[in-house]
Amino acid sequence: MNKTIIAHTPTEMEEIGIELASILTDGMVVSLVGPLGAGKTTLTKGIAKGLLITDVVVSPSYMIARSYEGRLCMHHIDAYRVSSLDELAEVGLDEYLPPESGISVVEWPDRIEGLVDISHIKVTIELLDSGLSEFDEDRRVNISKQ
Ligand SMILES: Nc1ncnc2c1ncn2[C@@H]1O[C@H](COP(=O)(O)OP(=O)(O)O)[C@@H](O)[C@H]1O
Numbered sequence: 001m002n003k004t005i006i007a008h009t010p011t012e013m014e015e016i017g018i019e020l021a022s023i024l025t026d027g028m029v030v031s032l033v034g035p036l037g038a039g040k041t042t043l044t045k046g047i048a049k050g051l052l053i054t055d056v057v058v059s060p061s062y063m064i065a066r067s068y069e070g071r072l073c074m075h076h077i078d079a080y081r082v083s084s085l086d087e088l089a090e091v092g093l094d095e096y097l098p099p100e101s102g103i104s105v106v107e108w109p110d111r112i113e114g115l116v117d118i119s120h121i122k123v124t125i126e127l128l129d130s131g132l133s134e135f136d137e138d139r140r141v142n143i144s145k146q
């Protein structure tokens with residue numbers, strides 16, 4: 001599968017996540033690639049909704065990872081401050097890559113060599129320069145199932 005969708009608003013970005021959740025199965029890793037403010041966490045909130053997670057999803061930045069219970073457990077990982085798979089293993093996060101149960105959503109996977117390659121689904125988000133402020137610019141979202 002490879003498709004590209006334009007998200008005009010944060011709500012549309014969430015809806016893309018809700019739809020993506022419907023194809024997720026146990027053990028999958030989803031990579032979210034895109035710059036700061038692209039909408040990675042917004043998309044993750046949609047995935048959580050689609051997985052019937054009722055807890056509020058917050059950026060895991062300071063925790064590196066958070067897990068949420070739902071139809072499937074969602075492990076939300078922010079790799080921004082991590083530089084290698086070894087470093088992830090040191091803090092025990094390798095157990096989520098891939099997870100034995102539930103699914104993992106990784107922001108900044110491209111900061112760790114090899115992580116995008118082991119992902120089952122790669123989502124790439126780009127800001128489309130429309131002359132508007134970045135707060136209401138469209139996003140181009142490409143989803144590819146590898
Ligand atoms: N089309 C859009 N899709 C997603 N987010 C958007 C869009 N337009 C504006 N935004 C805003 O951009 C920001 C994206 O933040 P966030 O999801 O935390 O990004 P990231 O996790 O990639 O850093 C939010 O403030 C959101 O409201």
Ligand SMILES: [Mg+2]
Nearest residue numbers: 040041059107
């Ligand atoms: Mg984020």
